[in-house]
Amino acid sequence: MGKTRRTMSVGLIGAALALTLAAPARAGETPTAAAGWQLTPTGTDARFRGLAPVDRRTAWAAGSKGTVLRTTDGGRSWRNVSPAGAGDLEFRDVEAFDARRAVVLAIGEGEASRVLRTEDGGATWTESFRNTDARAFYDCMTFFDHRHGLALSDPVDGKYRILSTRDGGRSWEVLPSAGMPDALPGEAGFAASGQCLVSAGPRDVWLATGGGATARVLHSADRGLNWTATDTPIPAGDPARGVFGLAFRDRTHGIAVGGDYRKDQPSPSAGAVSTDGGRTWNPSATPPPAYRSGVAWLPHGKAAALAVGPTGTDLTTDGGRTWRTVDTGSYDTVDCTADGSCWASGEKGRIARLATKD
Numbered sequence: 001m002g003k004t005r006r007t008m009s010v011g012l013i014g015a016a017l018a019l020t021l022a023a024p025a026r027a028g029e030t031p032t033a034a035a036g037w038q039l040t041p042t043g044t045d046a047r048f049r050g051l052a053p054v055d056r057r058t059a060w061a062a063g064s065k066g067t068v069l070r071t072t073d074g075g076r077s078w079r080n081v082s083p084a085g086a087g088d089l090e091f092r093d094v095e096a097f098d099a100r101r102a103v104v105l106a107i108g109e110g111e112a113s114r115v116l117r118t119e120d121g122g123a124t125w126t127e128s129f130r131n132t133d134a135r136a137f138y139d140c141m142t143f144f145d146h147r148h149g150l151a152l153s154d155p156v157d158g159k160y161r162i163l164s165t166r167d168g169g170r171s172w173e174v175l176p177s178a179g180m181p182d183a184l185p186g187e188a189g190f191a192a193s194g195q196c197l198v199s200a201g202p203r204d205v206w207l208a209t210g211g212g213a214t215a216r217v218l219h220s221a222d223r224g225l226n227w228t229a230t231d232t233p234i235p236a237g238d239p240a241r242g243v244f245g246l247a248f249r250d251r252t253h254g255i256a257v258g259g260d261y262r263k264d265q266p267s268p269s270a271g272a273v274s275t276d277g278g279r280t281w282n283p284s285a286t287p288p289p290a291y292r293s294g295v296a297w298l299p300h301g302k303a304a305a306l307a308v309g310p311t312g313t314d315l316t317t318d319g320g321r322t323w324r325t326v327d328t329g330s331y332d333t334v335d336c337t338a339d340g341s342c343w344a345s346g347e348k349g350r351i352a353r354l355a356t357k358d
Contacts, residue, residue, distance in 0.1 A: 037313070037327055037344060038355035040075035048345035049293075049332045050104065050194045052096035056341040061351055062091035062104045070122055072099050075343075075353045081122020089114065093140045093194035095149065095169075103128075103169035105141050105151060107191045113138035115151065117169045129163065129172040136161055139189040142199040143169075150175075150224045152197040152207055155183035160207065162224045179226030184212030186239065192261070193294040193333035195245035204251045206278050210242015210258065217243060217256060219278040232272045233283040234258045240265070243272075245333070247305065249297040252277050255320040257307045259291035267291040271307065273320040286322035288314045294333035299340050308334045308344050 042048075042061075048069075050062030061069045061078075066086030069078040083089075089106040096102040100121045106114040113131035118124060129151075131138060136153040143149035147168050153161035159180040163172045188211045189196040199205040203223050209216045215236035218227045234256060236242045244258040254274040259267025270292055271284035292309040307314045307323065308331035314323040331346040342354035 036354065037329060037352040038075075039350060039352045040071070040078065042069060042078050042349040042351050044069070044080070044349045046349055047332070047347045048349070048351060049092045049192060050094040051333045051335050051343060051345045051351075052094045052102065053335050053337045053341060053343045054096050054098055055337050055339045058096075058099045059343055059351075059353075060094050060096040060102050061345050062094035063345075064090055066091065066106075068094065068102075068104055068122060069351070070099070070102075074341075075351065078351070079122070081118070083116050083122075083125035086116075086125075092191040095141060095143045097143075097146050097168070101146075101168070103141070103143075103149070105138060105194075107138055109137050110134040113153070115141075115163075115169060115172060126170075128165075128170055137188075138163070139191040140194050140196045142197045142205060144199050144202055144205075144223065148202075148223060150197060150199075150205060152189055154188040158182050160189070160218070160227075164224060175224050179220075181218065181227055181229045184209075184214070184216070187212030187216070188239075190242065190244045190258075190261075190293075192244045195247065195294055195333065196243075198246045198248060200248040201251050204248070204277070206246050206248060206254065208243035208246050208256065208258070210236050210244070211239045212242075213237055215242040215258060217246065217254075217274075217278050217281065228279075230278055230281060232256055232281040233269050234272055235260070235267075235269055244291075244293040245295045245307075247295045247297055248278075249302070249305075253302075253319065254278055255295050255297075255305055255307075255316075256281060257288060257292040257295045257309075259288075259309075261291050261293070263310075271320060271323060275319075284316075284321055284323060286324075288323045289325060294331065294335075294344070296334045296336045296342065298342065299336050299338055306334050306336075306342065306344075308332065308346070310346070313344070 046067035048063035053059035115129040141151035259270035271287035313327040
């Protein structure tokens, strides 16, 4: 076991080193060796399925028991900036624009689904949306830029419901459903990692599904007005199976991960790849070995990505075609920033940074 763990650690160190060497060094900085995932002290046991790193120093995390944390020193310390009176809410997604502005999504049936926004680093929060339809259940959200964003609800009247904002999350409206294909019987989204709805560029957005006869990815090229649906090879056919996380490094190249989230069930074919904007999906030749809920492209490259789940972290260096496990720690979601940092978060207050050392 000791030898295996050392091998896995070296693999993750290699991934981080590749990321660091590829990133442009700042003035006075030189690329350094990497230490792999480094847990940071959060001071809470909340489960963080929502994660929004802004850069190497600033990141936000949102989780259970209405908990929102923010760091501005690279994870050395976290400040609890949870909204007042939110202890009964389950935050599953957060989108951050900088150290002061962020939007969080609470999930649940009816009025449990809410959106809150802060403009002062979490000192105060304003509720900008509260779901009043008992049939709706919002899962995740994405932003194209600082103004335009969408949030996804499970199907209502047989179609996924899309919520839209044009002012950075200050106000929201439900989009028309005429351009949305019918949902499959039993189909829904998974509020597991904040990655069931993702965007790339100014207008393209994808949503991930499970629970139906097939696991699908739906794509819109006009900010959610019109959608097309494509089957993926990731197994479904059960409420616990499907696509849980998506990542697109541009409007063409995407990775899907998922499986069966139940601990006692296998997850074969837990990864898939698209090179045509989600019009077709091919199974990973060597997929992640178990259920994975989050995935992110490493910055400053075109082929490397990380996938995470409760049983470990996997690395691909060929665009998602083959994966190998590089760490066995439990994480629910992962994200990377343009300036060359990667972060992961999950159960029991776990938030880690893919850190470097001298």
